[in-house]
Amino acid sequence: MSEKNISRIRRAKKTRMKIREQESPRLSVFRSSKHFYVQLFDSVGSKVIASASTIEKEAKTKNNNLESAKDLGKKIAERALENGIKKVVFDRSGYKYHGRIKALADSAREAGLEF
DSSP states (O other), rough: OOOOHHHHHHHHHHHHHHHHHOOOEEEEEESSSSSSEEEEOSSSSSEEEEETTTTTOOSSSSSSHHHHHHHHHHHHHHHHTTTTBOOOOOTTOOOOOSSSHHHHHHHHHHHTOOO
């Protein structure tokens, strides 16, 4: 594993420990080189409540760019609201909060989720 990925995982573990203390559902993001994945976990982190990704059949764009991140944010917000979840904690998984990660979070906020 590369040094960059090891550092990202270390940062993710550190923030997830603080997120667990808040006892709210966690919106977790994973960014690969080709796709985006978003999952909504319960407060303990053992059960996936909702998920969305760019590899789904009904996804508008099938790649890892800014537009697909915005669409994914709207999609996960809709699915969370269908399950009765309005307030979540954003887990950026050690990624910097800019670019595609920020676009995903902003579009989820606009669609009705509270961070």
